[in-house]
Amino acid sequence: MSLTADSPAQEPITGPAIAVTDLVKTYGEVRAVRGVSFEVAAGEVFGFLGPNGAGKSTTINMLCTLAKPTSGRASVAGHDVVRERDDVRRNIGLVFQDPTLDGYLTAAQNLRLHAELYGVQSDLVRPRMEQVMEMVGLWERRDGVVGTFSGGMRRRLEIARGLMHSPRVLFLDEPTIGLDPQTRRSIWSYIRELQEREEITIFMTTHYMDEAEWCDRIAIMDHGEIVALDPPETLKAAVGTDRITIHTDDDDTAIAALAEQFGIEAHVSEGAIVFGIPSGEQFVPRLFAEFRVPIRSVAISRPTLDDVFMSYTGTTIRDAEEDPARHRSRVMMQMMNRR
Amino acid sequence: MSTVRPSPTSTSDGPPPASRAPVVRVRVPQRTLGSELRAIKIVWRREIIRYFADRLRILTTLVQPLLFLFVLGSGLQQLSSAGTHGVDLKTFIYPGILAISVLFTAMFSAASIVWDREFGFLREMMVAPVRRSSIVIGKCIGGATVAGVQGVIVLCLAGLVHVPYDPLMILEILGLQLLLAFSVTAFGVMLAVRINQMQSFMGIMQMVVTPMFFISGALFPASGLPAWLTVLNRIDPLTYAVDPMRRIVFDHLNLNPLARAALDPGVHWWSFRVPTLLETAVVLVLGLGMLGVAIWEFSATE
Helix, strand or coil: CCCCCCCCCCCCCCCCCEEEEEEEEEECCEEEEEEEEEEECCCCEEEEECCCCCCHHHHHHHHCCCCCCCEEEEEECCEECCCCHHHHHHHEEEECCCCCCCCCCEHHHHHHHHHHHCCCCHHHHHHHHHHHHHHCCCHHHCCCEHHHCCHHHHHHHHHHHHHCCCCCEEEEECCCCCCCHHHHHHHHHHHHHHHHHHCCEEEEEECCHHHHCCCCEEEEEECCEEEEEECHHHHHHHHCEEEEEEEECCHHHHHHHHHHHHCCCCEEECCEEEEEEECHHHHHHHHHHHCCCCEEEEEEECCCHHHHHHHHHCCCHHHHHHCHHHHHHHHHHHHHHHC | CCCCCCCCCHHHHCCCCCCCCCCCCCCCCCCCHHHHHHHHHHHHHHHHHHHHHCHHHHHHHHHHHHHHHHHHHHHHHHHHCCCCCCCCHHHHHHHHHHHHHHHHHHHHHHHHHHHHHHCCHHHHHHCCCCCHHHHHHHHHHHHHHHHHHHHHHHHHHHHHHCCCCCHHHHHHHHHHHHHHHHHHHHHHHHHHCCCCCHHHHHHHHHHHHHHHHHHCCCCCCCCCCCHHHHHHHHHCCCHHHHHHHHHHHHHCCCCCHHHHHHHCCCCEECCEECCHHHHHHHHHHHHHHHHHHHHHHHHHCC
16 A cells, blocks of 8 residues: 555555455354355444344454454455454454453553554654543543443443554444443444544444444344345335324224225224334325324334344344344254254 | 445545544554564553552562561571571572562463453453564563562562672572563463463462472472482472572572582582573573463464
């Protein structure tokens, strides 16, 4: 890569930030990742979604050069994860699921250590440190010993540390797991701010459905394979129907009228009329204009990513996690099939 | 297949909001010898920072050597005065204590790799764009430095056991302590790389380090021992650190030749008396060998 002498900025971003082709990882008999392929564009916030044991962490480990692929290829920031391991490492930032801070050191010492390990130019260490710590609101606490920090503060500090060397791709493995809703929200606002300010590509795993909606695109992984990959809106549209709930003065007449006028099959649930319809927001104006029965209130609820996950995997994320037997029996069946 | 988002650069085309400072961008350079040295230095510094942050550890690692020196030394004095030719037993075991204070501290430093693994910090170092060997070397130099500081504390006690504060002696002892500490840390790191739990490491320390210390001749002269103990003593690497330390200390004492011969018999391979320089070389070569194994092991882990 060429750099102009007067530009201290990053190497120019050309091509996708992440490109993965037929990536496979097997541990003995277990095929943790079974041939996944995808690309992540530069500047994208890419979500990797799936239950525990779906192969998310294994995939992220291969992309971060922490695990060697059994077969297939992957490149991150334009560098091959196997052949150009160090080049990949120079260009990525990592925030792990488990904390990796030194609790005996202060926040600033932790960041300084990171900067030294990554060879950040000495004169830029301090201003960069101030910037990333300001972003996560920890600059005032820079001389506090990390061991005394709360879980949310540590996670914020880890995000700041992952950014110390201006990575082009930031990997976040379950960045908000175990945090309270307020901290989760603030972490998401940092992530969005980051993406705007630093022109960074963000690759994250999560199994919080509500968070996945913040991503530009989502890949849903189940049993080592990608079962869906699209923007959240597209994924939800693919599920088909929005759910519409209306209150009327005369429910029986309304249900009959719905069937007669629009061919919709509705039913009463918890004192309201409920029915499903594609593109609910377009249907509601029609409903008001044409419906004979007076309507007191209306509510549209969009399909959630839980519905999406359900439609692709036949189970909710929570059920998928709580039922290891299902996975085990699948693995056993595969082992038997191979004989 | 990828949907390209609206160009991310478009947001930075406009003037940045007034409240925001411009983004400080840094660039991670290609790996060079300089960056490896920087990595070694910061891993080393972390050991130092942690050592001085943990005052309790400075005390706890001192307790054991001091118990041996003053309690065992004073307690056994009455039994052994005939055998020591009038030399205070504390004076006799003092060089051994100089060695083992370093031994325990260095093993403790190596143990921090296990802590780092348990608390996840090791991963932060493993994914950095530096050689694994830099991390191991930094760790070993750090362990050596910390153990050296601990050694200085024990050196300060020389006056209490009738050993003079001779500058040359202090320098020689310090050099040997640093060398021993480096080798022991390398040994500890070699063990620690494969161990995931602190409890297991502590168990191994009990199983390996305590016998090493007892067999080394830190508490008794390494001559006229039963055959099995003689063999074990000659195998024990610590023997080759304790013996030169004793010689250096005794060189600065006024002892009658009889006492000197009984208390400082030297280490013999059959009839060959191993010279100090060779003993030092043994410690150095073993240390470098174990460092090599530690680096190899550390690099092999995913």
